[in-house]
Amino acid sequence: MFGEHSLFILASYGVSALALGGLALWTVLDGRSVRRRLEELDSRGVKRRSAGRE
Template structure:
Protein backbone atom coordinates (compact mmCIF):
# COMPACT_ATOMS: atom_id res chain seq x y z
CA UNK A 1 0.00 0.00 0.00
CA UNK A 2 2.61 2.59 1.04
CA UNK A 3 5.48 0.82 -0.63
CA UNK A 4 8.92 0.19 0.78
CA UNK A 5 8.93 3.52 2.67
CA UNK A 6 5.65 2.90 4.48
CA UNK A 7 7.28 2.46 7.88
CA UNK A 8 9.08 5.78 7.65
CA UNK A 9 5.96 7.58 6.44
CA UNK A 10 3.85 6.23 9.28
CA UNK A 11 6.61 6.88 11.81
CA UNK A 12 6.91 10.50 10.71
CA UNK A 13 3.14 10.96 11.05
CA UNK A 14 3.32 9.41 14.52
CA UNK A 15 6.20 11.62 15.64
CA UNK A 16 4.44 14.69 14.26
CA UNK A 17 1.26 13.80 16.16
CA UNK A 18 3.24 13.33 19.38
CA UNK A 19 5.00 16.67 18.98
CA UNK A 20 1.74 18.50 18.26
CA UNK A 21 0.12 16.82 21.26
CA UNK A 22 3.03 17.82 23.49
CA UNK A 23 2.80 21.42 22.26
CA UNK A 24 -0.94 21.54 22.92
CA UNK A 25 -0.45 20.12 26.42
CA UNK A 26 2.29 22.66 27.08
CA UNK A 27 0.00 25.51 26.03
CA UNK A 28 -2.82 24.28 28.27
CA UNK A 29 -0.54 23.84 31.28
CA UNK A 30 1.08 27.24 30.75
CA UNK A 31 -2.35 28.90 30.49
CA UNK A 32 -3.39 27.35 33.80
CA UNK A 33 -0.18 28.54 35.41
CA UNK A 34 -0.65 32.11 34.17
CA UNK A 35 -4.29 32.18 35.35
CA UNK A 36 -3.18 30.90 38.77
CA UNK A 37 -0.48 33.58 39.01
CA UNK A 38 -2.92 36.33 37.99
CA UNK A 39 -5.45 35.17 40.59
CA UNK A 40 -2.72 35.11 43.24
CA UNK A 41 -1.61 38.63 42.35
CA UNK A 42 -5.23 39.81 42.31
CA UNK A 43 -5.72 38.47 45.85
CA UNK A 44 -2.65 40.39 47.01
CA UNK A 45 -4.09 43.57 45.54
CA UNK A 46 -1.73 43.85 42.59
CA UNK A 47 -3.70 45.12 39.60
CA UNK A 48 -2.88 45.12 35.91
CA UNK A 49 -2.14 48.48 34.30
CA UNK A 50 -4.63 47.69 31.56
CA UNK A 51 -7.41 47.59 34.20
CA UNK A 52 -7.05 51.33 34.83
CA UNK A 53 -7.33 53.22 38.09
CA UNK A 54 -11.14 53.03 38.27
CA UNK A 55 -11.14 49.22 38.45
CA UNK A 56 -10.39 49.10 42.21
Protein backbone atom coordinates in the same frame (compact mmCIF):
# COMPACT_ATOMS: atom_id res chain seq x y z
CA MET B 1 0.80 -2.89 1.17
CA PHE B 2 1.70 0.79 1.76
CA GLY B 3 4.86 0.77 -0.28
CA GLU B 4 8.56 0.86 0.21
CA HIS B 5 8.65 4.00 2.36
CA SER B 6 5.65 3.29 4.55
CA LEU B 7 7.69 2.86 7.74
CA PHE B 8 9.31 6.28 7.29
CA ILE B 9 5.99 7.94 6.46
CA LEU B 10 4.16 6.39 9.42
CA ALA B 11 7.02 7.26 11.77
CA SER B 12 6.97 10.86 10.51
CA TYR B 13 3.23 11.11 11.14
CA GLY B 14 3.71 9.60 14.60
CA VAL B 15 6.46 12.03 15.57
CA SER B 16 4.40 14.95 14.25
CA ALA B 17 1.36 13.84 16.22
CA LEU B 18 3.43 13.52 19.40
CA ALA B 19 4.95 16.97 18.86
CA LEU B 20 1.56 18.59 18.29
CA GLY B 21 0.09 16.79 21.29
CA GLY B 22 3.00 17.93 23.44
CA LEU B 23 2.58 21.53 22.33
CA ALA B 24 -1.15 21.41 23.04
CA LEU B 25 -0.55 19.95 26.51
CA TRP B 26 2.14 22.54 27.24
CA THR B 27 -0.21 25.33 26.17
CA VAL B 28 -3.01 24.10 28.45
CA LEU B 29 -0.74 23.59 31.45
CA ASP B 30 0.98 26.96 30.96
CA GLY B 31 -2.40 28.68 30.67
CA ARG B 32 -3.49 27.18 33.97
CA SER B 33 -0.25 28.26 35.61
CA VAL B 34 -0.58 31.83 34.35
CA ARG B 35 -4.22 31.96 35.47
CA ARG B 36 -3.22 30.81 38.98
CA ARG B 37 -0.45 33.41 39.19
CA LEU B 38 -2.79 36.17 38.04
CA GLU B 39 -5.43 35.15 40.58
CA GLU B 40 -2.77 35.17 43.32
CA LEU B 41 -1.60 38.64 42.34
CA ASP B 42 -5.19 39.87 42.11
CA SER B 43 -5.94 38.54 45.60
CA ARG B 44 -2.92 40.47 46.91
CA GLY B 45 -4.27 43.64 45.33
CA VAL B 46 -1.86 43.88 42.41
CA LYS B 47 -3.66 45.07 39.28
CA ARG B 48 -2.71 44.77 35.64
CA ARG B 49 -1.73 47.92 33.79
CA SER B 50 -4.25 47.02 31.10
CA ALA B 51 -7.07 47.07 33.68
CA GLY B 52 -7.13 50.86 33.62
CA ARG B 53 -7.38 53.26 36.50
CA GLU B 54 -10.31 53.24 38.85
